[in-house]
Amino acid sequence: MTETLLAGLTPLPPSVARLLERYTRARDGVEARLWLRQNGEWLCVYPDTYGSLKGPRSPCRVIDEAGSGIELELSGAVDPDDLDFLAMSLGQMFSYEDEARSAAHELSERYEEINLLYSISEILASFLSMEEATTRILDEVADVLGARRAALWVADRQANRLALTAAVGEDGMKGPIDIDDESSVTARVFREQMPVNLERGQRLARSSQREPRPQGEEPYLSVPVTYTPPDGGGRTVGVITLVGRRSDVRFSAGDLRLLTAVASQVGAALETQRLVRESLRRERIERELELAHDLQLKLLPDASQFSGRANVSARCVPADSVGGDLYNLFELSNGRLGVVIADVSSHGFSAALIMALTMSAIAIYAQEATSPGEVLRRMHQALIGELESTEMYLTMVYAIVDPVRGEVLYANAGHPHAFVIAGDGGVERLGATSPPLGTITFPEYGEGMVRWDSDDLLLLFTDGLSDAYSGEPGMNGEQQLLAEVIRMRAAEPVAIMDHVFDVAAAGELAVPPDDRTAVLLRS
Numbered sequence: 001m002t003e004t005l006l007a008g009l010t011p012l013p014p015s016v017a018r019l020l021e022r023y024t025r026a027r028d029g030v031e032a033r034l035w036l037r038q039n040g041e042w043l044c045v046y047p048d049t050y051g052s053l054k055g056p057r058s059p060c061r062v063i064d065e066a067g068s069g070i071e072l073e074l075s076g077a078v079d080p081d082d083l084d085f086l087a088m089s090l091g092q093m094f095s096y097e098d099e100a101r102s103a104a105h106e107l108s109e110r111y112e113e114i115n116l117l118y119s120i121s122e123i124l125a126s127f128l129s130m131e132e133a134t135t136r137i138l139d140e141v142a143d144v145l146g147a148r149r150a151a152l153w154v155a156d157r158q159a160n161r162l163a164l165t166a167a168v169g170e171d172g173m174k175g176p177i178d179i180d181d182e183s184s185v186t187a188r189v190f191r192e193q194m195p196v197n198l199e200r201g202q203r204l205a206r207s208s209q210r211e212p213r214p215q216g217e218e219p220y221l222s223v224p225v226t227y228t229p230p231d232g233g234g235r236t237v238g239v240i241t242l243v244g245r246r247s248d249v250r251f252s253a254g255d256l257r258l259l260t261a262v263a264s265q266v267g268a269a270l271e272t273q274r275l276v277r278e279s280l281r282r283e284r285i286e287r288e289l290e291l292a293h294d295l296q297l298k299l300l301p302d303a304s305q306f307s308g309r310a311n312v313s314a315r316c317v318p319a320d321s322v323g324g325d326l327y328n329l330f331e332l333s334n335g336r337l338g339v340v341i342a343d344v345s346s347h348g349f350s351a352a353l354i355m356a357l358t359m360s361a362i363a364i365y366a367q368e369a370t371s372p373g374e375v376l377r378r379m380h381q382a383l384i385g386e387l388e389s390t391e392m393y394l395t396m397v398y399a400i401v402d403p404v405r406g407e408v409l410y411a412n413a414g415h416p417h418a419f420v421i422a423g424d425g426g427v428e429r430l431g432a433t434s435p436p437l438g439t440i441t442f443p444e445y446g447e448g449m450v451r452w453d454s455d456d457l458l459l460l461f462t463d464g465l466s467d468a469y470s471g472e473p474g475m476n477g478e479q480q481l482l483a484e485v486i487r488m489r490a491a492e493p494v495a496i497m498d499h500v501f502d503v504a505a506a507g508e509l510a511v512p513p514d515d516r517t518a519v520l521l522r523s
Contacts, residue, residue, distance in 0.1 A: 013097045016090060020046060023086060030076040034090075037071075070094070134166040134266065141242070141262055142169055145255055148218075148244035152225070153177065153186055154270060155238055162190060162239065172243065185222060189239050195223040197256050218244040221251040223259050227267040237270050292322045296352055299359050301329050309523075310337050310401070313493035315501060316517040317464075323515035324351025324392075325462050326359055330366045335404050338366050341460040341519055342396040343415065345436075350390050351515075357386060358394065372398040372411035373433070373445040380413075380437045380445075387438030394437040397430060397460055401452060403523040408452045411445055413437050417466060417478060423455035425486050457493070458521040459485055464514030468504035485520075493520035 020032045034046035072087045138150040149169035153162040156176075164175040181187045189196055198220045222241040228234030240263050242251065296318070303312040306329060314327050324344025332338050340362055344351040361382045362375070369375045375398050387393055395415035401408050412418060414436035420428045433446035461481065469484075470477035484503065488496045497520055504516060 013093065015097075016093050017046065019086075019089065019093065027076070027078075030074060030078055032086075033073040033075075035071045035073060131166055133269065135168060137262065137266060138166055138168045138240075141240075141259065145242060145251070145258070146246045146249070147221075147242040148246055149242070151241045151243075152266065153190075153239045153241070154225075155179065155190065155236070162186060165238070170244070185220075186239050186241055189222045189224055189241075190236055193224045193226065193236050195221070195256055195260065197221050197251055197253075219249070219251050220244075221256060221259060223256065223263050225263040225267040225270065227271040229271075237267050237274075240266065290321065292349075292352070296322050296355070299356060300327060303329065303519075305329065306331070306337065306521075309335070310403075311493050311522045312520070313497040314517075314519045315497055316515070317501070318515050319464060319513045320348050322349060322352035324348075324355050325464065325515035325517035326355045327460070327517055327519050328359065328362055328366070329519075330363075332366075332400065335402070337401040337403075337521065337523065339399045339401065339458060339460065339519055339521055340366070340396065341415065341418070341462065341517060342394055343462040343464075343515070343517070344394050345392045350392065354383065354386060354390065354392060354394065357383060358396075362398075366398070371447060372400055372409055373447040376411045376413050376434065376437065376445040377442070380441065384438060384441070393439050396437060399430065399458065399460070401458060401521065401523055403452065403454065406452050408450050408458065409447060410449070411447045413445070414439075415460075417461045417463065419459045419482065420450050420452065421457040421459055421482075421486060421489055423453060423489070425489065427482060427486065452523070454523055456522070457485070457489055457496075458519070461518035462515060464516040465500070465504055465518055467514060468507045468516065493522055496520055 016034075020034075024030055024032050032046070033044055036043045036045050072083070072090060074083050074086070134152050138152060141147070142150040147169065149167065149172050151167040151172060152165045153175065154165040155161075156163050159176070160179050161176040162179060164173070177184050177187050179187055179190060185196055220241075220243055222239060224236045225238035225240055226234050226236050240259060242259065245251070297316065300314070300316055303314040306312040309331065312329065314329070316323070316325055316327060318325070324346055326340075326342050328338075328340040330338030330340075342355075342358055342362075344354045344358075358379070361379055365375045365378045365382075369378060376396065379396065383394065394413070396413045397410060397415045397418045399408050399410035399418070408420060408430070410418070410430050411434070412430055412432045413434050414432050416432070418430035420430065422428070428450050430448060430450065433448055434442060459482075463477075466477035466481050468477065469480035481500065484500060485496055488499060497518065500518065501516070
């Protein structure tokens with residue numbers, strides 16, 4: 001029992017007063033007094049004679065053994081054993097009262113903490129804006145803990161710094177703070193994931209900077225904001241800092257525990273917000289990729305435009321949302337048919353850009369130029385700047401099918417997969433007549449010519465399709481693909497195309513997937 005506690009017991013605990021009253025009523029001529037020694041003088045606290053400084057006159061007993069200076073005095077015919085027993089009983093009562101008051105005080109503190117944490121949960125659930133929510137939370141924390149300033153710093157990992165997300169109370173640092181700043185206490189708390197409470201006797205180097213800059217010996221409390229997912233592997237996402245107190249009372253260990261609990265809630269909310277932003281960003285990108293995919297495929301012509309002049313089937317399946325493969329079809333004069341297939345040396349957005357430029361250029365030059373070689377020369381001139389800047393090249397075949405003259409005139413810029421399959425199953429490759437576009441510049445591009453009959457098939461495809469056929473032992477993908485087309489050569493081109501792509505889709509690739517494109521034509 002402490003002097004401070006007893007001095008605050010005005011009046012005495014009812015149980016103490018009742019015990020002394022019953023004892024004195026039961027014993028005629030006996031009086032009881034309780035004395036408290038304060039500042040070297042005696043103060044009578046029972047009976048109701050506060051301020052008496054005469055001191056005890058009769059034998060006394062110390063009520064508790066803590067040396068607090070509280071004594072019981074009994075005057076009159078008193079049995080010494082009664083004095084000892086009564087003093088022990090009173091000591092226990094005071095001890096119980098002390099424990100009850102401590103428990104009530106702790107419960108009151110816990111109620112404030114629980115109420116604060118509950119309020120924070122409500123704030124996080126009701127505010128859509130994280131900035132508004134954290135500002136409200138800091139308001140609540142500053143109010144409960146009596147802080148003059150509260151600030152939340154959130155990590156920007158890409159910039160390697162802490163940005164001030166919310167602050168309430170007095171003005172302070174605006175930031176940002178470099179995470180590696182050795183002089184910043186806030187940065188140190190983030191790096192080391194350990195709180196700093198200057199009231200716990202910690203000393204900081206002279207060069208250390210607090211948030212805001214220190215003003216004398218004002219209280220300062222800073223804790224890391226962490227997030228720990230259910231599967232473990234927690235990480236620090238920010239720092240909460242309290243500077244100064246309105247009552248100039250130091251931050252306690254309980255204050256540190258409370259602020260750590262608040263920081264945990266804030267950390268979970270910040271991580272949830274990050275995941276939501278990331279999800280929205282991914283959804284936006286996926287939607288943009290879908291639109292890019294649809295737009296790119298719309299650049300490719302519909303093979304049905306040759307209906308009545310030829311039986312054509314064409315298909316393009318990008319490996320990513322967009323790709324670098326393309327084909328094109330042209331109706332030329334004198335019943336001729338122009339067919340193009342090209343493969344950019346990569347896939348994705350860069351290849352898709354080259355693909356779009358190629359589609360625009362070929363549509364112009366195929367109508368203007370008189371020969372396939374001249375078309376390739378002009379294409380090279382039009383694309384060389386983009387191909388060099390992107391460090392890519394382009395393989396291309398441009399073939400003109402002339403059913404009247406019974407021939408196919410073509411120019412092949414390094415594209416290996418171009419064939420004429422005869423009605424009897426014979427195969428003739430349309431070999432390369434020049435290197436790929438974007439490599440070597442030629443004044444003229446070579447051409448080739450093969451015979452053409454009405455039951456022949458023109459087959460053009462890219463290596464992404466033949467790669468899908470590379471799993472059969474003893475045969476490469478091109479050989480297997482040719483074997484399938486030769487076996488089905490009498491069927492309609494669309495039926496052959498469906499079968500070829502179905503087999504490719506069902507196969508297991510030994511290499512990363514590439515864009516798959518093919519054109520089949522029978523005049």
